[in-house]
Amino acid sequence: MTSNVIVVESPAKAKTIKKYLGDSFHVLASYGHVRDLPAKTGAINPEKDFQNNDYVPLYKLIEKNEKHVEEIAKAVKKADALYLATDPDREGEAISWHLYEYLLEKNLIKDKPVHRVVFHEVTKKAVNDAVANPREISMDLVNAQQARRALDYLVGFNLSPLLWKKIRRGLSAGRVQSPALRMIVERELEIEKFEIQEYWSIEADLVSSKQTFLGKLVEYQNEKVKQFSFTNEKDATQIKSTLIKAAKGKLKVVKVDKKQKKRNPTAPFITSTLQQEAARKLGFTAQRTMRMAQQLYEGIDVGEGAPVGLISYMRTDSVNLANEAIAEIREVIATEFGKENLPDTAVFYKSKVKNAQEAHEAIRPTSAKRLPKQLKEYLSKEQYKLYELIWKRTMACQMIYATLDTVSIDLSCGAGNIFRANGSTITKPGFLMVYQEGSDDSDKEKALGEEKLLPELKVGDEVNLTDIRAVQHFTEPPPRYSEASLIKALEEFGIGRPSTYASIISTLQNRDYVVLDQKRFIPTDVGRIVNKFLTEHFAKYVDYDFTAKLEDELDAISRGEHEWVPMMREFWNPFKSQIDIIQETVSRKDVTHEELNEECPKCKKPLSIRLGKRGRFIGCTGYPECDYTRNLDGEETTASEPEVVEGRKCPKCESDLIIRFGRYGKFIGCSAYPKCKHIEPLEKPKELEVECPECKQGKMVQRKSRYGKLFYSCSRYPDCSYAIWNEPVNEPCGICAWPITTIKTTKRRGTERVCPRKTCDFAVQIEPPESKEK
Numbered sequence: 001m002t003s004n005v006i007v008v009e010s011p012a013k014a015k016t017i018k019k020y021l022g023d024s025f026h027v028l029a030s031y032g033h034v035r036d037l038p039a040k041t042g043a044i045n046p047e048k049d050f051q052n053n054d055y056v057p058l059y060k061l062i063e064k065n066e067k068h069v070e071e072i073a074k075a076v077k078k079a080d081a082l083y084l085a086t087d088p089d090r091e092g093e094a095i096s097w098h099l100y101e102y103l104l105e106k107n108l109i110k111d112k113p114v115h116r117v118v119f120h121e122v123t124k125k126a127v128n129d130a131v132a133n134p135r136e137i138s139m140d141l142v143n144a145q146q147a148r149r150a151l152d153y154l155v156g157f158n159l160s161p162l163l164w165k166k167i168r169r170g171l172s173a174g175r176v177q178s179p180a181l182r183m184i185v186e187r188e189l190e191i192e193k194f195e196i197q198e199y200w201s202i203e204a205d206l207v208s209s210k211q212t213f214l215g216k217l218v219e220y221q222n223e224k225v226k227q228f229s230f231t232n233e234k235d236a237t238q239i240k241s242t243l244i245k246a247a248k249g250k251l252k253v254v255k256v257d258k259k260q261k262k263r264n265p266t267a268p269f270i271t272s273t274l275q276q277e278a279a280r281k282l283g284f285t286a287q288r289t290m291r292m293a294q295q296l297y298e299g300i301d302v303g304e305g306a307p308v309g310l311i312s313y314m315r316t317d318s319v320n321l322a323n324e325a326i327a328e329i330r331e332v333i334a335t336e337f338g339k340e341n342l343p344d345t346a347v348f349y350k351s352k353v354k355n356a357q358e359a360h361e362a363i364r365p366t367s368a369k370r371l372p373k374q375l376k377e378y379l380s381k382e383q384y385k386l387y388e389l390i391w392k393r394t395m396a397c398q399m400i401y402a403t404l405d406t407v408s409i410d411l412s413c414g415a416g417n418i419f420r421a422n423g424s425t426i427t428k429p430g431f432l433m434v435y436q437e438g439s440d441d442s443d444k445e446k447a448l449g450e451e452k453l454l455p456e457l458k459v460g461d462e463v464n465l466t467d468i469r470a471v472q473h474f475t476e477p478p479p480r481y482s483e484a485s486l487i488k489a490l491e492e493f494g495i496g497r498p499s500t501y502a503s504i505i506s507t508l509q510n511r512d513y514v515v516l517d518q519k520r521f522i523p524t525d526v527g528r529i530v531n532k533f534l535t536e537h538f539a540k541y542v543d544y545d546f547t548a549k550l551e552d553e554l555d556a557i558s559r560g561e562h563e564w565v566p567m568m569r570e571f572w573n574p575f576k577s578q579i580d581i582i583q584e585t586v587s588r589k590d591v592t593h594e595e596l597n598e599e600c601p602k603c604k605k606p607l608s609i610r611l612g613k614r615g616r617f618i619g620c621t622g623y624p625e626c627d628y629t630r631n632l633d634g635e636e637t638t639a640s641e642p643e644v645v646e647g648r649k650c651p652k653c654e655s656d657l658i659i660r661f662g663r664y665g666k667f668i669g670c671s672a673y674p675k676c677k678h679i680e681p682l683e684k685p686k687e688l689e690v691e692c693p694e695c696k697q698g699k700m701v702q703r704k705s706r707y708g709k710l711f712y713s714c715s716r717y718p719d720c721s722y723a724i725w726n727e728p729v730n731e732p733c734g735i736c737a738w739p740i741t742t743i744k745t746t747k748r749r750g751t752e753r754v755c756p757r758k759t760c761d762f763a764v765q766i767e768p769p770e771s772k773e774k
Contacts, residue, residue, distance in 0.1 A: 256409050349397070694722035
């Protein structure tokens with residue numbers, strides 16, 4: 001029997017397609033990327049065309065995936081042919097190429113056919129069609145990915161050490177994360193500079209045929225009422241009194257304007273719109289959305305005897321749908337929602353995203369006939385919610401438009417005074433019976449204002465006036481970015497690509513450049529300083545247009561229109577020159593100090609805003625001679641005598657031990673510092689009777705993070721860096737057999753025993769979530 005090896009990226013997908021291909025195929029998983037640039041300088045050499053001495057980037061096997069690659073190599077050695085079926089995008093193409101290059105170096109595929117297989121959904125038909133129609137590895141896609149990785153590598157290895165020297169150790173700057181940070185910081189500065197303005201509106205409570213409705217004053221004494229026509233309570237109250245007298249209890253209809261509006265459905269999901277809608281409607285983070293989508297794509301057993309992919313590939317920027325998919329969708333609409341909700345012809349959408357790969361498809365169910373209610377028992381709550389969202393959006397995009405009757409009624413309140421009532425009714429829901437797109441802050445008022453129902457009125461009718469009210473308002477600053485609105489902004493500026501949005505957001509959080517408060521991003525003090533440094537000294541590289549242009553050039557390389565090495569040269573030479581200039585000309589004080597036009601109350605020297613271990617503060621430039629400091633909010637701070645640890649001496653030099661405060665909170669240190677550098681934690685870590693699953697030598701201990709949050713790590717740190725957030729227990733995972741599981745409690749799912757590994761979805765409920773009823 002012919003023996004073929006086919007390689008996919010994940011074990012879940014491998015398990016699914018094994019059922020489709022039969023015994024002649026040995027299906028293996030690469031577990032993601034197989035090679036990468038090592039975490040040290042020299043892998044990319046600008047003097048050798050951004051490669052190493054042999055004019056090839058110095059790639060090395062990723063340590064954690066070595067055993068999987070060796071398993072593939074062992075199978076390929078005995079096989080007749082190799083099929084590379086990694087994901088249908090740049091990253092997937094690069095993984096196939098890296099695997100191919102590695103096996104070629106090992107002389108394992110010299111005389112064997114190697115095929116590149118691409119499918120956009122994990123279904124039997126799609127997989128078998130792809131295997132029957134393979135292609136060559138696309139070096140254009142590979143080179144685009146190589147260029148992206150080389151750019152990120154060079155930026156990281158040159159800009160990050162500069163941040164360490166000029167600001168603080170441990171910081172990093174990224175080619176795409178830095179413009180995203182700039183967006184968040186600029187929005188925060190905009191909010192801080194915003195000046196609140198007071199304004200008043202005049203509203204009338206009206207009744208006709210027992211139906212109450214609202215009218216707003218739009219014309220007063222023959223002049224159009226604008227937002228700031230009335231800016232104080234005195235004027236608003238006086239106008240209210242004048243109108244009440246003029247009305248005499250009734251308003252007269254002077255104009256009725258009726259129109260019919262059509263609202264068209266939105267396009268099917270692409271990666272960015274799926275992340276935005278899942279954030280708005282389900283409260284999912286971008287990472288959580290992509291994790292659930294990956295599971296739906298790779299395959300789940302839904303009672304058909306084998307796992308099956310439920311959605312098409314979830315990393316896409318195309319709104320296209322295959323003709324076969326559209327035909328099935330239209331069939332389901334006719335059955336489930338009635339033929340009257342089906343347009344005469346199929347609806348086609350055009351992508352608004354730059355360089356969208358139109359050959360790909362939008363995110364859709366692999367079979368529209370798999371109704372969400374039919375799959376509910378087979379899916380987790382999160383999987384079900386996301387599948388239902390995708391299914392509804394896909395159905396809606398092929399349904400007829402919604403028809404709305406809008407009404408605008410002008411009512412006279414004495415000569416030259418007009419109140420206006422607006423409303424609408426949905427006369428034919430069309431696609432709205434299935435799906436309505438969520439809205440961001442700026443759209444909410446508009447969306448809410450459209451569904452008011454007004455009574456039937458005609459010119460000359462009189463309506464009863466219940467009351468006229470003067471309502472106070474204040475202008476509001478622009479809202480901070482949520483995940484949904486940040487992704488939308490990144491997409492509009494052309495920064496990053498759909499597959500990178502989740503990693504951009506997580507990187508900013510992991511570096512402590514931003515924090516998420518009430519689902520809104522707030523820059524930290526360190527994030528502000530880093531952004532200030534980059535925008536002042538590397539403005540070109542955090543410029544939105546420059547970053548978008550670079551993405552366009554990478555897309556051009558992927559299409560074979562440009563070469564990657566010339567693009568790298570064009571980027572590198574001015575970038576390296578700027579690095580060298582800033583290295584020599586800018587001091588740490590220039591970056592972390594911001595001079596204030598204010599004298600020190602102690603010594604009369606200038607004050608400045610400075611970055612300390614606990615964030616920004618105001619201090620005297622005469623330090624250390626003058627120790628005056630205060631918080632940014634004005635609260636003065638004074639130096640105090642350190643607290644001595646009673647009954648103990650330093651085990652190294654016998655000096656007193658004192659309680660100090662560092663960037664990670666309080667700790668015990670020697671009073672003889674810097675001569676003696678003995679330190680120890682303020683609280684002794686609590687050791688658990690759980691063996692570290694990583695090194696098998698240490699015990700898991702309970703520690704506190706710099707923000708006081710509990711976490712669990714190996715007692716052998718820093719020799720072993722294994723760490724998790726949730727409490728570990730000595731019980732193996734029921735799926736992957738990882739030696740420990742953890743106890744996790746959430747409001748939505750209650751208390752569960754889960755696997756700490758991100759690649760495993762094992763979860764067993766211990767206690768249900770608390771009831772909302774009291």
